[in-house]
Amino acid sequence: MSGTPMREVARRMFATEFNDMTYVFKESDEEMAPNYGLMPTGGRANRVFFVGTLTEKEDIGDDAEYWRGRVVDPTGTFFVYAGQYQPEAAAVLRDLEPPEYVAVAGKPGTYETDDGTVNVSVRPESISVVDANTRDRWVAEAAERTVERLRAFNDDTNEYAEMARERYDAGVGAYRREVISALESLDDEPTEPEAAP
Amino acid sequence: MSDADLRAHAEEIQEQFSDHLDVDVEDVQHRLEQLVDEYKVPVDEARRSVTNHYLDEAGLERDEMRTGNDELALEDVDEPEEWIDITAKVVELWEPRADAIGQVGLLGDDTGTIKFTAWAKSDLPELEEGTVYRLGNVVTDEYEGQFSVKLNRTTTVTELDEELEVGDDSVEIEGAMVDVQSGSGLIKRCPEKDCTRVLENGRCSEHGGVDGEFDLRIKAVIDDGREVHDVIFDREATEELTGMTMDEAIEMAQDALDTTVVADEMRSKVLGWYYRVRGPTFRRYVLADEAKRLDGPVDTEETLIKARSI
Numbered sequence: 095m096s097g098t099p100m101r102e103v104a105r106r107m108f109a110t111e112f113n114d115m116t117y118v119f120k121e122s123d124e125e126m127a128p129n130y131g132l133m134p135t136g137g138r139a140n141r142v143f144f145v146g147t148l149t150e151k152e153d154i155g156d157d158a159e160y161w162r163g164r165v166v167d168p169t170g171t172f173f174v175y176a177g178q179y180q181p182e183a184a185a186v187l188r189d190l191e192p193p194e195y196v197a198v199a200g201k202p203g204t205y206e207t208d209d210g211t212v213n214v215s216v217r218p219e220s221i222s223v224v225d226a227n228t229r230d231r232w233v234a235e236a237a238e239r240t241v242e243r244l245r246a247f248n249d250d251t252n253e254y255a256e257m258a259r260e261r262y263d264a265g266v267g268a269y270r271r272e273v274i275s276a277l278e279s280l281d282d283e284p285t286e287p288e289a290a291p
Numbered sequence: 292m293s294d295a296d297l298r299a300h301a302e303e304i305q306e307q308f309s310d311h312l313d314v315d316v317e318d319v320q321h322r323l324e325q326l327v328d329e330y331k332v333p334v335d336e337a338r339r340s341v342t343n344h345y346l347d348e349a350g351l352e353r354d355e356m357r358t359g360n361d362e363l364a365l366e367d368v369d370e371p372e373e374w375i376d377i378t379a380k381v382v383e384l385w386e387p388r389a390d391a392i393g394q395v396g397l398l399g400d401d402t403g404t405i406k407f408t409a410w411a412k413s414d415l416p417e418l419e420e421g422t423v424y425r426l427g428n429v430v431t432d433e434y435e436g437q438f439s440v441k442l443n444r445t446t447t448v449t450e451l452d453e454e455l456e457v458g459d460d461s462v463e464i465e466g467a468m469v470d471v472q473s474g475s476g477l478i479k480r481c482p483e484k485d486c487t488r489v490l491e492n493g494r495c496s497e498h499g500g501v502d503g504e505f506d507l508r509i510k511a512v513i514d515d516g517r518e519v520h521d522v523i524f525d526r527e528a529t530e531e532l533t534g535m536t537m538d539e540a541i542e543m544a545q546d547a548l549d550t551t552v553v554a555d556e557m558r559s560k561v562l563g564w565y566y567r568v569r570g571p572t573f574r575r576y577v578l579a580d581e582a583k584r585l586d587g588p589v590d591t592e593e594t595l596i597k598a599r600s601i
Contacts, residue, residue: 101519103516103517197562222559223559224564241598241601245597273594281591
Protein backbone atom coordinates (compact mmCIF):
# COMPACT_ATOMS: atom_id res chain seq x y z
CA MET A 95 0.00 0.00 0.00
CA SER A 96 1.17 3.53 -0.67
CA GLY A 97 0.80 6.49 1.68
CA THR A 98 2.44 6.23 5.08
CA PRO A 99 6.01 5.01 4.82
CA MET A 100 6.67 1.61 6.33
CA ARG A 101 8.11 1.71 9.80
CA GLU A 102 11.72 0.61 9.80
CA VAL A 103 12.49 -2.79 11.30
CA ALA A 104 14.61 -2.76 14.45
CA ARG A 105 17.70 -4.76 13.46
CA ARG A 106 19.37 -7.22 15.81
CA MET A 107 23.13 -7.27 16.04
CA PHE A 108 25.72 -7.73 18.74
CA ALA A 109 27.67 -4.78 20.11
CA THR A 110 30.85 -5.69 18.23
CA GLU A 111 29.10 -5.52 14.88
CA PHE A 112 27.17 -2.41 15.90
CA ASN A 113 30.35 -0.56 16.84
CA ASP A 114 31.92 -1.53 13.50
CA MET A 115 28.95 -0.05 11.61
CA THR A 116 30.80 3.17 10.77
CA TYR A 117 29.50 3.74 7.25
CA VAL A 118 26.20 5.61 6.96
CA PHE A 119 24.28 6.11 3.71
CA LYS A 120 20.95 7.19 2.23
CA GLU A 121 18.93 5.31 -0.37
CA SER A 122 17.67 8.45 -2.11
CA ASP A 123 18.54 12.14 -2.59
CA GLU A 124 15.33 13.35 -0.99
CA GLU A 125 15.86 15.67 1.92
CA MET A 126 13.91 13.57 4.41
CA ALA A 127 15.32 10.25 3.21
CA PRO A 128 16.29 8.06 6.17
CA ASN A 129 19.88 7.32 7.12
CA TYR A 130 21.04 3.72 7.22
CA GLY A 131 24.05 2.24 8.90
CA LEU A 132 25.72 -0.38 6.73
CA MET A 133 25.94 -3.58 8.75
CA PRO A 134 29.28 -5.35 8.27
CA THR A 135 27.49 -8.70 7.86
CA GLY A 136 25.38 -7.24 5.01
CA GLY A 137 22.23 -5.31 5.78
CA ARG A 138 21.05 -1.82 6.51
CA ALA A 139 19.94 -0.52 9.87
CA ASN A 140 17.86 2.58 10.52
CA ARG A 141 16.72 1.26 13.88
CA VAL A 142 18.14 -1.26 16.35
CA PHE A 143 16.82 -3.17 19.33
CA PHE A 144 19.00 -4.76 21.96
CA VAL A 145 18.89 -6.05 25.51
CA GLY A 146 21.87 -5.99 27.83
CA THR A 147 23.16 -4.95 31.20
CA LEU A 148 23.29 -1.27 32.02
CA THR A 149 26.60 -1.15 33.87
CA GLU A 150 27.20 2.59 34.19
CA LYS A 151 25.40 5.84 33.60
CA GLU A 152 26.70 9.37 33.74
CA ASP A 153 25.32 12.84 33.14
CA ILE A 154 27.95 14.33 30.83
CA GLY A 155 25.91 17.45 29.92
CA ASP A 156 27.28 20.95 30.62
CA ASP A 157 24.10 22.97 31.04
CA ALA A 158 21.24 20.63 30.20
CA GLU A 159 21.43 17.04 31.32
CA TYR A 160 22.84 14.63 28.78
CA TRP A 161 23.01 11.02 29.84
CA ARG A 162 25.45 8.41 28.64
CA GLY A 163 24.75 4.80 29.46
CA ARG A 164 26.88 1.71 28.84
CA VAL A 165 24.86 -1.36 27.92
CA VAL A 166 26.88 -4.56 27.76
CA ASP A 167 26.13 -7.71 25.75
CA PRO A 168 28.26 -10.90 25.52
CA THR A 169 30.47 -9.31 22.84
CA GLY A 170 30.96 -5.69 23.90
CA THR A 171 29.34 -2.40 24.85
CA PHE A 172 26.61 -0.28 23.30
CA PHE A 173 26.93 3.44 24.07
CA VAL A 174 23.56 5.10 24.58
CA TYR A 175 23.19 8.90 24.64
CA ALA A 176 19.96 10.60 25.73
CA GLY A 177 19.39 14.33 26.19
CA GLN A 178 16.59 16.85 25.82
CA TYR A 179 15.41 15.36 22.52
CA GLN A 180 14.96 11.93 24.10
CA PRO A 181 13.17 13.07 27.27
CA GLU A 182 11.57 9.72 28.13
CA ALA A 183 14.78 7.74 27.68
CA ALA A 184 16.74 10.41 29.57
CA ALA A 185 14.26 10.20 32.45
CA VAL A 186 14.63 6.42 32.60
CA LEU A 187 18.43 6.67 32.68
CA ARG A 188 18.25 9.33 35.39
CA ASP A 189 16.15 7.06 37.62
CA LEU A 190 17.90 3.73 37.02
CA GLU A 191 20.44 2.30 39.39
CA PRO A 192 22.98 0.08 37.56
CA PRO A 193 23.46 -2.79 37.17
CA GLU A 194 20.12 -3.53 35.56
CA TYR A 195 18.88 -5.48 32.54
CA VAL A 196 17.53 -3.00 30.01
CA ALA A 197 15.91 -3.21 26.57
CA VAL A 198 16.71 -0.36 24.19
CA ALA A 199 15.09 0.59 20.88
CA GLY A 200 16.78 3.40 19.04
CA LYS A 201 18.55 4.89 16.07
CA PRO A 202 22.20 4.29 15.27
CA GLY A 203 24.38 7.37 14.83
CA THR A 204 28.03 8.06 14.15
CA TYR A 205 30.44 10.81 15.15
CA GLU A 206 34.06 11.39 14.30
CA THR A 207 36.54 12.15 17.06
CA ASP A 208 39.47 14.57 16.69
CA ASP A 209 41.85 11.78 15.80
CA GLY A 210 39.58 10.61 12.96
CA THR A 211 38.09 7.55 14.66
CA VAL A 212 34.40 7.03 13.90
CA ASN A 213 32.36 6.09 16.95
CA VAL A 214 28.95 4.51 16.66
CA SER A 215 26.32 5.15 19.31
CA VAL A 216 22.59 4.84 19.96
CA ARG A 217 19.97 7.57 20.25
CA PRO A 218 17.32 5.72 22.25
CA GLU A 219 13.62 5.93 21.44
CA SER A 220 12.87 3.91 24.55
CA ILE A 221 14.71 2.26 27.44
CA SER A 222 12.94 -0.12 29.75
CA VAL A 223 13.83 -2.53 32.52
CA VAL A 224 13.51 -6.23 31.69
CA ASP A 225 14.88 -9.46 33.18
CA ALA A 226 17.63 -12.04 32.68
CA ASN A 227 15.52 -14.40 30.56
CA THR A 228 14.57 -11.59 28.22
CA ARG A 229 18.23 -10.71 27.85
CA ASP A 230 19.00 -14.35 26.99
CA ARG A 231 16.13 -14.41 24.52
CA TRP A 232 17.58 -11.35 22.82
CA VAL A 233 21.06 -12.94 22.66
CA ALA A 234 19.54 -16.01 20.98
CA GLU A 235 17.56 -13.83 18.58
CA ALA A 236 20.51 -11.58 17.71
CA ALA A 237 22.56 -14.73 17.07
CA GLU A 238 19.85 -16.16 14.81
CA ARG A 239 19.54 -12.93 12.76
CA THR A 240 23.31 -12.65 12.48
CA VAL A 241 23.55 -16.24 11.28
CA GLU A 242 20.89 -15.47 8.66
CA ARG A 243 22.93 -12.52 7.39
CA LEU A 244 26.16 -14.52 7.39
CA ARG A 245 24.53 -17.32 5.41
CA ALA A 246 23.30 -14.82 2.80
CA PHE A 247 26.59 -12.91 2.73
CA ASN A 248 27.93 -14.58 -0.41
CA ASP A 249 24.66 -14.52 -2.37
CA ASP A 250 25.08 -12.85 -5.76
CA THR A 251 22.07 -10.63 -5.21
CA ASN A 252 23.06 -9.39 -1.75
CA GLU A 253 23.71 -5.71 -2.49
CA TYR A 254 24.45 -4.77 1.13
CA ALA A 255 27.00 -7.57 1.45
CA GLU A 256 28.60 -6.22 -1.70
CA MET A 257 28.68 -2.73 -0.16
CA ALA A 258 30.09 -4.13 3.08
CA ARG A 259 32.93 -5.83 1.20
CA GLU A 260 33.75 -2.50 -0.45
CA ARG A 261 33.53 -0.39 2.70
CA TYR A 262 34.96 -2.64 5.39
CA ASP A 263 38.21 -4.62 5.16
CA ALA A 264 37.91 -6.93 8.12
CA GLY A 265 35.68 -9.69 6.72
CA VAL A 266 32.94 -11.45 8.64
CA GLY A 267 34.82 -14.29 10.38
CA ALA A 268 34.96 -12.42 13.68
CA TYR A 269 31.16 -12.00 13.77
CA ARG A 270 30.65 -15.71 13.32
CA ARG A 271 32.97 -16.42 16.25
CA GLU A 272 31.10 -13.84 18.35
CA VAL A 273 27.80 -15.58 17.62
CA ILE A 274 29.15 -18.92 18.75
CA SER A 275 30.76 -17.63 21.93
CA ALA A 276 27.66 -15.56 22.77
CA LEU A 277 25.45 -18.64 22.48
CA GLU A 278 27.92 -20.77 24.44
CA SER A 279 27.93 -18.16 27.20
CA LEU A 280 24.17 -18.70 27.66
CA ASP A 281 24.76 -22.35 28.48
CA ASP A 282 27.31 -21.48 31.15
CA GLU A 283 25.00 -19.45 33.31
CA PRO A 284 21.89 -20.61 35.13
CA THR A 285 18.81 -18.77 33.89
CA GLU A 286 16.92 -19.31 37.14
CA PRO A 287 18.43 -18.05 40.36
CA GLU A 288 19.66 -20.91 42.52
CA ALA A 289 17.80 -21.48 45.75
CA ALA A 290 19.67 -20.23 48.77
CA PRO A 291 21.42 -23.04 50.64
CA MET B 292 2.44 -15.99 -29.47
CA SER B 293 1.58 -18.83 -31.83
CA ASP B 294 -1.43 -18.85 -34.11
CA ALA B 295 -2.84 -21.81 -32.21
CA ASP B 296 -2.73 -19.83 -28.94
CA LEU B 297 -4.48 -16.86 -30.49
CA ARG B 298 -7.00 -19.23 -32.01
CA ALA B 299 -7.78 -20.57 -28.55
CA HIS B 300 -8.27 -17.06 -27.22
CA ALA B 301 -10.46 -16.23 -30.21
CA GLU B 302 -12.63 -19.26 -29.59
CA GLU B 303 -13.05 -18.34 -25.93
CA ILE B 304 -14.13 -14.84 -26.86
CA GLN B 305 -16.60 -16.20 -29.42
CA GLU B 306 -17.97 -18.54 -26.76
CA GLN B 307 -18.55 -15.68 -24.32
CA PHE B 308 -20.65 -13.86 -26.88
CA SER B 309 -22.52 -16.87 -28.17
CA ASP B 310 -25.73 -15.89 -26.35
CA HIS B 311 -25.65 -12.32 -27.52
CA LEU B 312 -23.96 -11.94 -30.85
CA ASP B 313 -23.10 -13.96 -33.91
CA VAL B 314 -19.35 -13.58 -33.78
CA ASP B 315 -17.09 -14.99 -36.46
CA VAL B 316 -14.09 -16.67 -34.89
CA GLU B 317 -11.91 -15.76 -37.88
CA ASP B 318 -12.78 -12.14 -37.36
CA VAL B 319 -11.86 -12.36 -33.66
CA GLN B 320 -8.58 -14.03 -34.44
CA HIS B 321 -7.76 -11.42 -37.04
CA ARG B 322 -8.32 -8.60 -34.54
CA LEU B 323 -6.16 -10.35 -31.95
CA GLU B 324 -3.37 -10.97 -34.45
CA GLN B 325 -3.35 -7.38 -35.52
CA LEU B 326 -2.93 -6.15 -31.94
CA VAL B 327 -0.49 -8.82 -30.81
CA ASP B 328 1.69 -9.31 -33.89
CA GLU B 329 1.54 -5.92 -35.53
CA TYR B 330 1.15 -3.57 -32.58
CA LYS B 331 3.01 -5.61 -29.96
CA VAL B 332 0.16 -5.44 -27.46
CA PRO B 333 0.36 -8.05 -24.66
CA VAL B 334 -2.18 -10.78 -25.24
CA ASP B 335 -4.22 -10.04 -22.07
CA GLU B 336 -4.62 -6.45 -23.11
CA ALA B 337 -5.42 -7.44 -26.69
CA ARG B 338 -8.07 -9.80 -25.45
CA ARG B 339 -9.59 -7.13 -23.29
CA SER B 340 -9.61 -4.68 -26.16
CA VAL B 341 -11.20 -7.12 -28.61
CA THR B 342 -13.79 -8.13 -26.02
CA ASN B 343 -14.66 -4.46 -25.53
CA HIS B 344 -15.13 -4.08 -29.25
CA TYR B 345 -17.75 -6.82 -29.31
CA LEU B 346 -19.39 -5.51 -26.13
CA ASP B 347 -19.86 -2.20 -27.92
CA GLU B 348 -21.20 -3.94 -30.95
CA ALA B 349 -23.71 -5.89 -28.86
CA GLY B 350 -24.61 -2.80 -26.80
CA LEU B 351 -23.67 -4.63 -23.60
CA GLU B 352 -21.90 -3.55 -20.45
CA ARG B 353 -18.94 -5.60 -19.33
CA ASP B 354 -20.77 -6.68 -16.18
CA GLU B 355 -23.60 -8.14 -18.20
CA MET B 356 -21.25 -10.69 -19.73
CA ARG B 357 -20.47 -13.99 -18.18
CA THR B 358 -16.78 -14.19 -18.91
CA GLY B 359 -14.74 -17.14 -17.74
CA ASN B 360 -13.98 -15.97 -14.20
CA ASP B 361 -11.46 -17.41 -11.85
CA GLU B 362 -12.88 -19.25 -8.87
CA LEU B 363 -11.03 -17.69 -5.95
CA ALA B 364 -10.53 -18.67 -2.34
CA LEU B 365 -11.45 -15.74 -0.10
CA GLU B 366 -7.92 -15.28 1.21
CA ASP B 367 -6.74 -14.81 -2.38
CA VAL B 368 -8.93 -11.78 -2.98
CA ASP B 369 -6.29 -9.08 -3.15
CA GLU B 370 -7.23 -6.86 -6.10
CA PRO B 371 -10.18 -4.51 -6.46
CA GLU B 372 -12.50 -4.58 -9.47
CA GLU B 373 -11.95 -8.18 -10.42
CA TRP B 374 -14.79 -10.38 -11.61
CA ILE B 375 -14.62 -13.69 -9.80
CA ASP B 376 -16.63 -16.73 -8.74
CA ILE B 377 -16.67 -17.86 -5.13
CA THR B 378 -18.12 -20.66 -3.03
CA ALA B 379 -18.83 -19.49 0.49
CA LYS B 380 -21.06 -19.77 3.52
CA VAL B 381 -23.05 -16.81 4.79
CA VAL B 382 -21.51 -16.41 8.25
CA GLU B 383 -23.50 -13.37 9.32
CA LEU B 384 -26.09 -11.02 7.91
CA TRP B 385 -25.95 -7.41 9.04
CA GLU B 386 -28.56 -4.68 9.06
CA PRO B 387 -28.27 -2.68 5.81
CA ARG B 388 -27.67 0.98 6.58
CA ALA B 389 -28.88 2.36 3.25
CA ASP B 390 -31.92 1.71 1.09
CA ALA B 391 -29.70 0.95 -1.89
CA ILE B 392 -28.30 -2.09 -0.09
CA GLY B 393 -30.37 -5.25 -0.30
CA GLN B 394 -28.22 -7.44 1.91
CA VAL B 395 -24.89 -7.00 3.64
CA GLY B 396 -22.88 -9.40 5.76
CA LEU B 397 -19.96 -11.73 6.04
CA LEU B 398 -19.08 -14.66 3.79
CA GLY B 399 -16.60 -17.33 4.76
CA ASP B 400 -14.74 -20.28 3.28
CA ASP B 401 -12.00 -22.46 4.70
CA THR B 402 -9.40 -19.75 4.05
CA GLY B 403 -11.10 -16.84 5.81
CA THR B 404 -13.93 -14.35 5.65
CA ILE B 405 -14.92 -11.36 3.52
CA LYS B 406 -17.65 -8.75 3.61
CA PHE B 407 -20.30 -8.86 0.91
CA THR B 408 -22.87 -6.38 -0.31
CA ALA B 409 -25.84 -7.10 -2.57
CA TRP B 410 -27.55 -4.11 -4.15
CA ALA B 411 -31.31 -3.80 -3.67
CA LYS B 412 -31.89 -3.03 -7.35
CA SER B 413 -30.04 -6.18 -8.43
CA ASP B 414 -33.09 -8.21 -7.50
CA LEU B 415 -31.20 -11.30 -6.32
CA PRO B 416 -32.56 -14.21 -4.27
CA GLU B 417 -32.21 -13.63 -0.51
CA LEU B 418 -29.16 -15.26 1.02
CA GLU B 419 -29.69 -17.10 4.27
CA GLU B 420 -27.36 -17.27 7.22
CA GLY B 421 -25.53 -20.58 7.56
CA THR B 422 -26.15 -21.65 3.96
CA VAL B 423 -23.40 -22.36 1.43
CA TYR B 424 -23.71 -20.78 -2.01
CA ARG B 425 -21.80 -20.74 -5.23
CA LEU B 426 -21.78 -17.12 -6.35
CA GLY B 427 -20.87 -16.57 -9.97
CA ASN B 428 -19.73 -13.19 -11.27
CA VAL B 429 -19.20 -11.11 -8.16
CA VAL B 430 -16.91 -8.12 -8.27
CA THR B 431 -14.20 -7.36 -5.73
CA ASP B 432 -13.81 -3.99 -4.04
CA GLU B 433 -11.31 -2.44 -1.68
CA TYR B 434 -11.64 0.20 1.00
CA GLU B 435 -8.61 1.22 3.07
CA GLY B 436 -6.92 -2.10 2.49
CA GLN B 437 -9.97 -4.22 3.34
CA PHE B 438 -11.43 -6.24 0.51
CA SER B 439 -15.07 -7.04 -0.05
CA VAL B 440 -17.23 -8.52 -2.80
CA LYS B 441 -20.28 -6.97 -4.42
CA LEU B 442 -23.14 -9.03 -5.79
CA ASN B 443 -24.79 -7.45 -8.82
CA ARG B 444 -27.64 -8.25 -11.19
CA THR B 445 -25.44 -10.57 -13.28
CA THR B 446 -24.45 -12.61 -10.23
CA THR B 447 -25.66 -16.21 -10.29
CA VAL B 448 -26.70 -17.57 -6.90
CA THR B 449 -26.72 -21.35 -6.50
CA GLU B 450 -27.58 -22.86 -3.14
CA LEU B 451 -25.33 -25.83 -2.39
CA ASP B 452 -26.32 -28.66 -0.10
CA GLU B 453 -23.00 -28.95 1.65
CA GLU B 454 -21.24 -27.97 4.86
CA LEU B 455 -18.29 -25.67 4.86
CA GLU B 456 -15.90 -25.12 7.76
CA VAL B 457 -15.13 -21.42 7.89
CA GLY B 458 -11.47 -20.83 8.60
CA ASP B 459 -10.33 -18.03 10.84
CA ASP B 460 -7.91 -15.58 9.35
CA SER B 461 -6.00 -15.16 12.58
CA VAL B 462 -2.28 -14.76 12.51
CA GLU B 463 0.28 -15.54 15.17
CA ILE B 464 3.23 -13.25 15.56
CA GLU B 465 6.15 -13.15 17.92
CA GLY B 466 8.70 -10.51 18.78
CA ALA B 467 9.78 -7.74 21.08
CA MET B 468 7.45 -4.86 21.90
CA VAL B 469 9.58 -1.98 20.63
CA ASP B 470 7.01 0.82 20.78
CA VAL B 471 3.78 1.81 22.50
CA GLN B 472 2.26 4.54 20.37
CA SER B 473 0.29 7.66 21.17
CA GLY B 474 -3.40 6.99 21.58
CA SER B 475 -2.59 4.18 24.03
CA GLY B 476 -3.67 3.99 27.64
CA LEU B 477 -6.83 5.46 29.12
CA ILE B 478 -8.88 7.00 26.32
CA LYS B 479 -12.38 8.38 25.89
CA ARG B 480 -14.74 7.38 23.12
CA CYS B 481 -17.70 9.24 21.67
CA PRO B 482 -20.94 8.01 23.33
CA GLU B 483 -23.16 8.73 20.29
CA LYS B 484 -24.95 5.66 18.95
CA ASP B 485 -22.73 3.63 16.57
CA CYS B 486 -19.89 6.14 16.95
CA THR B 487 -16.86 4.83 18.80
CA ARG B 488 -14.41 7.49 17.69
CA VAL B 489 -11.65 8.30 20.14
CA LEU B 490 -12.00 11.83 21.51
CA GLU B 491 -9.20 14.34 21.21
CA ASN B 492 -9.27 17.05 23.86
CA GLY B 493 -12.84 16.04 24.68
CA ARG B 494 -14.04 16.42 21.10
CA CYS B 495 -15.29 13.86 18.60
CA SER B 496 -14.35 14.65 15.00
CA GLU B 497 -17.95 13.88 14.00
CA HIS B 498 -20.08 14.97 16.96
CA GLY B 499 -18.03 17.79 18.54
CA GLY B 500 -17.75 18.27 22.30
CA VAL B 501 -19.27 15.27 24.09
CA ASP B 502 -19.05 13.58 27.46
CA GLY B 503 -16.86 10.63 26.50
CA GLU B 504 -16.86 7.10 27.83
CA PHE B 505 -13.64 5.64 29.22
CA ASP B 506 -11.90 2.79 27.42
CA LEU B 507 -8.47 1.17 27.58
CA ARG B 508 -6.29 0.20 24.66
CA ILE B 509 -2.69 -0.22 23.62
CA LYS B 510 -1.41 0.43 20.12
CA ALA B 511 1.90 -1.33 20.04
CA VAL B 512 4.63 -2.30 17.61
CA ILE B 513 5.96 -5.85 17.77
CA ASP B 514 9.16 -6.45 15.87
CA ASP B 515 11.22 -9.64 15.44
CA GLY B 516 14.13 -8.05 13.58
CA ARG B 517 12.67 -9.05 10.21
CA GLU B 518 9.11 -7.78 10.21
CA VAL B 519 7.14 -5.08 11.96
CA HIS B 520 3.57 -5.61 13.15
CA ASP B 521 1.15 -3.01 14.45
CA VAL B 522 -0.92 -4.60 17.18
CA ILE B 523 -4.01 -3.29 18.93
CA PHE B 524 -4.96 -4.55 22.37
CA ASP B 525 -8.56 -3.78 23.29
CA ARG B 526 -9.70 -3.17 26.87
CA GLU B 527 -9.78 -6.83 27.86
CA ALA B 528 -6.45 -7.62 26.21
CA THR B 529 -4.87 -4.49 27.71
CA GLU B 530 -6.05 -5.38 31.21
CA GLU B 531 -4.60 -8.84 30.82
CA LEU B 532 -1.34 -7.59 29.33
CA THR B 533 -0.66 -4.94 31.94
CA GLY B 534 -2.42 -6.42 34.97
CA MET B 535 -4.12 -3.04 35.36
CA THR B 536 -7.92 -2.86 35.39
CA MET B 537 -9.90 0.00 33.93
CA ASP B 538 -11.02 1.08 37.43
CA GLU B 539 -7.40 1.21 38.58
CA ALA B 540 -6.48 3.20 35.50
CA ILE B 541 -9.28 5.70 36.09
CA GLU B 542 -8.26 6.06 39.75
CA MET B 543 -4.63 6.57 38.77
CA ALA B 544 -5.60 9.25 36.25
CA GLN B 545 -7.87 11.00 38.77
CA ASP B 546 -5.12 11.06 41.41
CA ALA B 547 -2.70 12.60 38.93
CA LEU B 548 -5.34 14.84 37.30
CA ASP B 549 -3.87 13.55 34.06
CA THR B 550 -4.62 10.51 31.87
CA THR B 551 -1.11 10.28 30.39
CA VAL B 552 0.20 8.70 33.61
CA VAL B 553 -1.72 5.55 32.67
CA ALA B 554 0.04 5.21 29.31
CA ASP B 555 3.41 5.90 30.97
CA GLU B 556 2.78 3.19 33.56
CA MET B 557 1.72 0.73 30.86
CA ARG B 558 4.75 1.56 28.75
CA SER B 559 7.09 0.77 31.60
CA LYS B 560 5.35 -2.58 32.09
CA VAL B 561 5.39 -3.88 28.52
CA LEU B 562 8.15 -2.17 26.51
CA GLY B 563 11.17 -4.30 25.70
CA TRP B 564 9.54 -7.64 26.58
CA TYR B 565 8.88 -10.43 24.10
CA TYR B 566 5.33 -11.52 23.28
CA ARG B 567 3.48 -14.06 21.19
CA VAL B 568 0.22 -12.56 19.95
CA ARG B 569 -2.66 -14.21 18.15
CA GLY B 570 -5.65 -12.55 16.52
CA PRO B 571 -7.38 -11.53 13.31
CA THR B 572 -5.98 -8.79 11.11
CA PHE B 573 -7.77 -5.57 10.28
CA ARG B 574 -6.14 -3.29 7.73
CA ARG B 575 -2.52 -3.16 8.85
CA TYR B 576 -3.31 -4.15 12.44
CA VAL B 577 -3.28 -7.42 14.30
CA LEU B 578 -6.13 -7.33 16.82
CA ALA B 579 -4.78 -9.17 19.83
CA ASP B 580 -7.11 -11.92 21.06
CA GLU B 581 -4.44 -13.74 23.00
CA ALA B 582 -1.07 -12.49 24.12
CA LYS B 583 1.57 -14.38 26.02
CA ARG B 584 4.69 -12.87 27.50
CA LEU B 585 7.70 -14.99 26.51
CA ASP B 586 9.81 -14.89 29.62
CA GLY B 587 10.88 -18.50 29.96
CA PRO B 588 14.34 -19.83 29.11
CA VAL B 589 15.30 -20.12 25.43
CA ASP B 590 16.69 -23.02 23.46
CA THR B 591 19.80 -22.05 21.48
CA GLU B 592 20.89 -25.49 20.28
CA GLU B 593 19.64 -25.10 16.71
CA THR B 594 21.17 -21.67 16.16
CA LEU B 595 24.45 -22.89 17.56
CA ILE B 596 24.53 -25.78 15.10
CA LYS B 597 23.77 -23.40 12.23
CA ALA B 598 26.46 -20.96 13.33
CA ARG B 599 29.07 -23.69 13.60
CA SER B 600 28.24 -25.02 10.15
CA ILE B 601 28.79 -21.74 8.29
